[in-house]
Amino acid sequence: MDGDGPVNGRVINANVIVAGENPFAVDTVTARILGFKDEKIDYIKKEKTGKIEVLGEKIESINIKTIKPKNFYIKLIPQFVADIFGKLIWIRPEILENCTKCERCLKNCPVNAIYYKKGKLKIDYSKCIKCLCCYEGCTYEAIGLKESLLTKIFIKRR
Numbered sequence: 712m713d714g715d716g717p718v719n720g721r722v723i724n725a726n727v728i729v730a731g732e733n734p735f736a737v738d739t740v741t742a743r744i745l746g747f748k749d750e751k752i753d754y755i756k757k758e759k760t761g762k763i764e765v766l767g768e769k770i771e772s773i774n775i776k777t778i779k780p781k782n783f784y785i786k787l788i789p790q791f792v793a794d795i796f797g798k799l800i801w802i803r804p805e806i807l808e809n810c811t812k813c814e815r816c817l818k819n820c821p822v823n824a825i826y827y828k829k830g831k832l833k834i835d836y837s838k839c840i841k842c843l844c845c846y847e848g849c850t851y852e853a854i855g856l857k858e859s860l861l862t863k864i865f866i867k868r869r
């Protein structure tokens with residue numbers, strides 16, 4: 712699944728099975744197949760497993776076109792721009808009108824940033840760590856992603 716997965720993404724058939732003894736190596740190879748550079752994924756960037764031996768089909772020969780998740784583009788903002796504009800560059804979740812109040816996001820938010828106000832679910836952005844677990848886990852597509860003006864400008868230019 713690409714795009715805004717794992718719930719709201721698009722299913723694509725890559726005709727590839729990735730398997731290995733080291734889960735990190737499997738994740739890294741899968742990310743490369745999907746067109747991500749290692750240094751753009753924090754979890755992969757931080758790990759150091761050394762050289763990964765890929766048996767079978769070469770990564771370069773797998774040709775699939777994928778859509779990147781919306782929040783991926785925020786990582787393309789150069790560090791010096793992020794350092795200067797810091798708090799003005801963000802993407803954050805927003806609970807939409809079609810929320811069914813199933814409370815899945817409320818129960819799963821790791822920092823209890825989701826709460827009820829006047830019968831509606833709201834997000835306390837002073838607590839929210841922007842992990843997007845709520846966004847990824849809402850099966851009703853009732854959580855959108857809102858970008859700051861500066862983020863919008865930057866993303867549109869790419």
Ligand code: SF4
Pocket residue numbers: 806807809810811812813814815816817832848849850851852853854
């Ligand atoms: S998971 Fe989605 S539908 Fe359920 S309460 Fe949260 S926003 Fe509403």
Ligand code: SF4
Pocket residue numbers: 804819820821822823824825834838839840841842843844845846
């Ligand atoms: S993005 Fe993460 S921290 Fe923020 S409200 Fe959603 S689940 Fe909670």
